Amino acid sequence: MDFDDDEAFMESGEEDETPNHSGDEDDGIAMEPAPTMNSDGKEDDFEYTVLTxxxxxxxxxxxxxxxxxxxxxxxxxxxxxxxxxxxxxxxxxxxxxxxxxxxxxxxxAHVVSPFVRQAKPREHLSGPRVVHCPTEETCLICFLMLPTSSLTGLECGHRFCTLCWGLYLTTKVMEEGRGQSIACPEHKCDILVDDAKAMEL
Missing domain, CATH: 1.10.8 (Helicase, Ruva Protein; domain 3)
Structure with a gap:
């Protein structure tokens, strides 16, 4: 139907079935008072202070x-x-x-509780205990066997070499822009790197 057909339809005596309401009638909906506006025409919700x-x-x-x-x-x-x-x-x-x-x-909050130390379960032995301190560990990123002193980790226990940590943190900060919420590099570990550890590395 084009515009001329619409006019012909309305002139043919057919009444428009939509009710004709004037704007003064009350439709039963409660109206709230209009919010106050500031000089920019924006609604004032709360007071604030701009900080440097x-x-x-x-x-x-x-x-x-x-x-x-x-x-x-x-x-x-x-x-x-x-x-x-x-x-x-x-x-x-x-x-x-x-x-x-x-x-x-x-x-x-992706933090290891500082009130509970991560302790590995100890086996009760009847004889004297022998503690084995490895001198080398495997970095969980590059898989190189390195001296234990050159690996570091978070409270979650995942340890990585200094080079891998440096590259990981640089990528997260410089390329991804994630300075506030960098998680442990271990797959599916969501423990966050704290500021002190990030600065240390």
């Missing part, structure tokens, strides 16, 4: 120190926790103290 980069860093350091003092854990771990909770200190502390399972609290 230096002020942001200072505020972050203050939050990290506050949380570390309350929960008694390392500042580098506090930074990871605050990042996980979107820098909401109150939410972090509430979840920390309400957590029925502290292990789960830290695991959700």
């Amino acid at each position: 980069p230096d002020e942001i860093v200072q505020e972050m350091c203050t939050m990290i120190k506050d949380v570390a003092a309350v929960v008694q854990i390392q500042p580098t771990t506090c930074r990871i926790l605050l990042h996980h909770y979107k820098w909401n200190k109150e939410s972090l502390l509430e979840r920390f103290y309400d957590a029925a399972d502290p292990e789960k609290f830290f695991r959700e």
